[in-house]
Amino acid sequence: MAEPTAPGAPARAGEPTPTTIDSLIARYDVLLFDAYGVLVSHSGALPGAREALDAIDAAGKRFFVVTNDASKLPATAAARYRAFGLPVTADHMITSGMLLADAGLAGAACMVLGTPDTVEYVRAAGGVPVPPAEDGRYDAVIVGDDAGYPFLDTLDVALTALYRHIDRGDPVRLLLPNPDLVYPKGPDRWGFTAGGAAMLIEAALARRFPRRAPRFERLGKPNTPLFDLARRRAGTDAIVMIGDQLETDIAGARAAGIDAALLATGVSRWADRGDDAPRPTYLLATIAAAK
Template sequence: MKINTITIQEILDKYETILLDAFGVLVYQKDAVPGAIPFIDRLNQSRKPYFILTNDAAHSVSTSVSRFHRLGLSIEAKRIITSGTLLVSYFQNHDLVGHGCAVLGTQDSSEYVHIAGGKVVPIQEYSSWDVLVVCDEMGFPFLENMDMALSMLFKKIEARQPFQLILPNPDLIYRKNEEEFGITAGSMALVLETALKLRYPDCKEREFIRLGKPYSPIFQEAYLRSGTKNMVMIGDQLLYDIRGAKNFGIASILIGTGVTPCDTLTKENPDCPDFILPSWIP
């Protein structure tokens, strides 16, 4: 059975708060998604509460605001909830404040770890860190640092040095533009996990702790800010945006501008959304 479509006006009438993914929903790598700018303008003019729930751990909130504004999207900092900000509570709840941390990602990624209380150290100094945080595929020599991360993890296992693996952004791929896709941090983590399992099948520390969507903390933060569960998540990926919303008990809409195509989706899919929205353009 086909999933019902929904219009923008119906969304605004039906839900108190709108939750939006960023990449593939509002923005691509270098441009705004067609129709996203007038939609955000409409939300701002109507004063409809909304939040951006993004698994992005490569850009700080202030960097994200500047990027949105540069692309024509008038989004304030108070409306942005990133997976990188979840590191603060995770570090506090798991006694990681003050621990040495190696970071794969951008300068903003390292700043997220620093704000959470971690001490960022070079990845090659394997005896100085016991936490590896994989945030993004950008901001460093990719192949060299992935090889270095793998080698240092092997060394730590051989030396019987405990470590933790943390992945703020579980996304595997993202949409760069209307024609191209790219891998992101979740795919990097899968590579490292597979290698660890292959070489050390009995190692207990070979899996990453995944934050961000589809897990509940990022949705809980949106609930705390909005004060209502009459929210809807509009996203482009079934496994992260839609599954996360369903698990948290809120409505979901798949938009057809990103990773997951809408035209072949049916209600038999366990991660099917409540509605589909082909694009922001009527």
């Protein structure tokens, strides 16, 4: 097996280097994990997740969970992962919902599509949640999750409100903490997430206003702010991101100058990549540590 490159070094030309979780733990001070598709699915912890986190602790290293999930506050997410048997606390969580704090929402009237925790992220950022209504007046529409509201009915209301805003010439911001399109619900089961809902809204706006339709500001991965936050929390550049989606986990980490390992058991398959796919530093067949 090829040796991993040094932390922070550019990825090698050619194919990514096959590696193991044990090699990454030995090489890096801090490991960053995507949540869904790497550590958990909708129904529980994924194979090898507990062993990997235990091995990190045994080696005296640290980890964070870097997730586009804006449907859960850190404490809520950590409690769910602990219920799945994973040793995760709120301090381990770095979520896209945290990025709303720097989105300039102070005093803004916000239509929030998401869970009660999504609404709390908006409140914590200074935004004023206003219930969805076709005749409502909003400064921002925030799609935080695909759950927590009647999906199609609420999208219809949001679309109507946005059409009316644009017809009046009233500016409105569109914010998307979670740009992911799909996520793993369980073994060989998949679902749409907030990014899919945002794409529906964008397509409908472009159909009516092809020259002036607003687009969502995408806050989470692959954009760099979430990785910059992770680096600050880690306090070191000796970090590696482990994810299952080329377009978000891998592209974002590499753009932020962070080494990245693509887990083969998730959404993206390296063998099926497109010609312009972002290239991970490593390929990881499993996150299970050696016994």
